[in-house]
Amino acid sequence: MSTQNASTSSGARAIYVVKPLEISKVLCHRRKNDREQFLIRWKTDPEFPVPPRAPCSWHDLEELTQCLHLVQIYLESRSRGQPASSSAAPNVATLGPQPLKRKRESRDGEHPLSRDSRTGYLTPARPSRSTSVISLSSSSDTSSNTGDVSVYNAVLERKDGWIVAKRSKQIKVPKINATNLPTPEMVEQAANTPFTQAERLIRAAFHKKLERIPNLFLENKIDKSTPSLDFKFIKDYVPGHGVYRADPDTYEGCDRPCKPNMGNHVGCEHPRECECLEYAAVNEDALTRDDPKQYREYMRLRQANEFIDTRGLPKRFPYHKPKGERSPQTLVQFYREQRHPIYECNVNCRCGLICKSRVVQKGRKVPLTIFKTPNRGWGVYCNEELIAGEFIDTYLGEIITTQEADRREQASTKEKQSYLYSLDKFVGDSLAEEESYVVDGQYMGGPTRFINHCCEPNCRQYTVSYNKNDPRIYDIAFFALEDIPAGTELTFDYVDPDEEEEDVAVRKREAAMRDPANAGKQRCNCGARKCRGFLWT
Numbered sequence: 001m002s003t004q005n006a007s008t009s010s011g012a013r014a015i016y017v018v019k020p021l022e023i024s025k026v027l028c029h030r031r032k033n034d035r036e037q038f039l040i041r042w043k044t045d046p047e048f049p050v051p052p053r054a055p056c057s058w059h060d061l062e063e064l065t066q067c068l069h070l071v072q073i074y075l076e077s078r079s080r081g082q083p084a085s086s087s088a089a090p091n092v093a094t095l096g097p098q099p100l101k102r103k104r105e106s107r108d109g110e111h112p113l114s115r116d117s118r119t120g121y122l123t124p125a126r127p128s129r130s131t132s133v134i135s136l137s138s139s140s141d142t143s144s145n146t147g148d149v150s151v152y153n154a155v156l157e158r159k160d161g162w163i164v165a166k167r168s169k170q171i172k173v174p175k176i177n178a179t180n181l182p183t184p185e186m187v188e189q190a191a192n193t194p195f196t197q198a199e200r201l202i203r204a205a206f207h208k209k210l211e212r213i214p215n216l217f218l219e220n221k222i223d224k225s226t227p228s229l230d231f232k233f234i235k236d237y238v239p240g241h242g243v244y245r246a247d248p249d250t251y252e253g254c255d256r257p258c259k260p261n262m263g264n265h266v267g268c269e270h271p272r273e274c275e276c277l278e279y280a281a282v283n284e285d286a287l288t289r290d291d292p293k294q295y296r297e298y299m300r301l302r303q304a305n306e307f308i309d310t311r312g313l314p315k316r317f318p319y320h321k322p323k324g325e326r327s328p329q330t331l332v333q334f335y336r337e338q339r340h341p342i343y344e345c346n347v348n349c350r351c352g353l354i355c356k357s358r359v360v361q362k363g364r365k366v367p368l369t370i371f372k373t374p375n376r377g378w379g380v381y382c383n384e385e386l387i388a389g390e391f392i393d394t395y396l397g398e399i400i401t402t403q404e405a406d407r408r409e410q411a412s413t414k415e416k417q418s419y420l421y422s423l424d425k426f427v428g429d430s431l432a433e434e435e436s437y438v439v440d441g442q443y444m445g446g447p448t449r450f451i452n453h454c455c456e457p458n459c460r461q462y463t464v465s466y467n468k469n470d471p472r473i474y475d476i477a478f479f480a481l482e483d484i485p486a487g488t489e490l491t492f493d494y495v496d497p498d499e500e501e502e503d504v505a506v507r508k509r510e511a512a513m514r515d516p517a518n519a520g521k522q523r524c525n526c527g528a529r530k531c532r533g534f535l536w537t
C-alpha cells in the first residue's frame with residue numbers, strides 16, 4: 001500500500017493507491033457519502049504458518065485505480081451470482097487442429113500475517129511503504145491454529161514503515177470476524193447497491209487500452225461490461241520461458257528480385273524457382289501439362305509416401321489479386337480448401353516489398369469490433385465487407401512449451417475457458433509433439449482471441465510460415481471463407497472436422513444431447529443448422 005497524500009490538514013484519511021500485488025481479492029461493495037467503496041482483503045505473507053486471517057478494509061475507487069481488474073472480477077462474479085475468485089481465470093477453449101483439453105484451478109493469493117504476541121501487532125514479512133492509518137476490523141486467532149477464532153478489534157497503522165494492526169482502545173471499532181467477510185448484512189446491502197461509478201471507470205480504462213490499437217473498436221449493446229482489464233493487446237508473439245525463436249537474420253531467403261508489374265493478378269512470377277516456395281503445394285495440373293514423365297514420377301513417390309524433392313517443380317501460389325477497385329490479395333480456393341501451409345517471403349529475401357508473397361506479415365488491414373454477444377461472451381465482427389479469401393488477422397499470445405501448457409492446464413478449473421492454441425501443424429512430419437509449442441492468448445493477444453466458435457464458420461485458420469526450416473513457430477492466420485457482409489460475426493470452427501451432410505450432423509447432435517457423458521460439457525450456442533451441440537466435439 002503506498003500513500004499519495006501522507007495526511008490531510010482536515011484530519012480526513014489520506015488517499016492510498018492500493019497496489020494490485022498487495023491484495024488478494026475484492027470482497028464486497030457499498031455506497032458511502034455518495035461514493036462507491038469496495039472491501040478488499042489484503043494479502044499476507046506465506047512464510048508465517050498461521051491460518052489466513054488477513055485483515056480487510058474499505059476503499060474508494062480513487063484508491064483502487066491500479067486494481068480495477070480485481071474490481072472487475074468482483075463485478076462480473078456478482079452478475080453471475082458467484083463469489084469472486086482471486087484472479088481473472090481463463091475459460092477452457094482449446095483451439096487448433098489437435099484440441100487439447102485444458103483446465104484451470106483458481107488460486108487464492110491469500111497468505112497469513114504474523115502476529116507479535118507481545119504487542120498484538122500483525123506484521124508482514126516485507127516492510128510496507130504505507131505512511132498512514134486506516135481503520136479496519138480484524139480478527140486473529142490468539143491461541144491456536146485450530147479454528148478457535150477470538151475476534152478482537154484493531155486499527156491498522158504505520159509503524160517503522162510496516163503496516164500493523166493494533167488493538168484498539170480509544171476508537172470504537174465494531175467487532176467483525178475478518179476471516180469471514182463479507183458478512184450477510186454486507187452482502188444484503190450490496191445486492192441493493194449499484195456500482196455505476198466502478199463500471200464507468202472500468203470502461204474508460206478498457207477504452208484507453210483500445211486507443212493504442214488502430215482500427216479496433218468495442219461495442220456492447222447487452223450490458224455495461226468490457227472484456228477483462230487483465231488482457232494486454234500485443235503486436236507480436238511473446239516467447240515464454242524455454243521457447244527458442246530463431247533470429248530472423250538466420251531465415252533462408254530467396255534471391256530473385258520481383259519485377260514491379262509481374263505477378264500482378266496471378267501471384268509469384270517464379271513459382272518453380274523461388275526458394276521460399278520450396279515446400280509450397282505442387283501445381284499438379286501444371287506439372288502433368290508441362291512434363292508428364294516428371295508428373296508420373298512425382299505421383300509414384302507421393303503414393304509411396306516417399307520424400308519428394310520439390311525444387312524446380314511448379315508450385316501453387318497461395319494468393320491471388322482479384323481485379324477491382326477494392327481488391328486485396330486473397331487466399332486462393334486451393335489453399336482455402338486443402339489447408340496446405342502457406343510460405344511467405346521474409347526479411348532476407350531479395351524480392352523486396354512489392355513481392356506478392358507478403359500478405360499476412362503486413363498485418364491486419366481491416367477494421368474490427370469486439371462486441372458483446374447475448375450467449376457467447378465477446379465476439380468479433382469486421383466493420384467492412386470481407387471478400388472470400390481475404391486475410392483478417394493472426395492469433396497472438398505468449399508462446400509456451402507443451403510442458404508449460406500442461407502445467408497451466410493442470411492448474412485450471414473445469415469450466416473455465418482457456419485460450420491455448422497448439423502450434424502442431426508439423427507434428428508427425430518434422431517435429432515431435434513434446435517439442436512443439438502452444439500459443440496462450442489468455443492474458444495477451446490480439447482481437448482474434450475474441451473470435452467465437454461456429455460449427456458452420458465463415459472464417460478459417462491457416463498456417464503461415466516465414467522460415468521454412470522452422471516447424472515450431474509460424475503464424476496462425478484467419479482468412480474469410482466466403483464473402484462476409486460488414487457487421488456479421490466472424491467465426492471459425494475450433495475443432496475443424498470434415499464436412500458432413502446436414503441430416504447426419506443433426507442426428508449426431510441429437511445423440512450427443514442425449515448422451516449422459518456430455519452432461520458437463522460446454523454447450524455450443526452457434527445456432528448453425530449443422531451445430532454439433534457442444535464445443536470441442
Ligand SMILES: C[S@@+](CC[C@H](N)C(=O)[O-])C[C@H]1O[C@@H](n2cnc3c(N)ncnc32)[C@H](O)[C@@H]1O
Pocket residue numbers: 091092093375376377378379416417418419449450451452453454523524525526535
Ligand atoms: C477463444 S474464446 C472466444 C471469446 C470469448 N467469447 C470471450 O468472451 O472471451 C472461447 C470461449 O468463448 C465462448 N464461446 C465461443 N464460441 C461459443 C459458442 N459457439 N457457443 C458458446 N460459447 C462459445 C466459450 O466460453 C469459449 O470457451
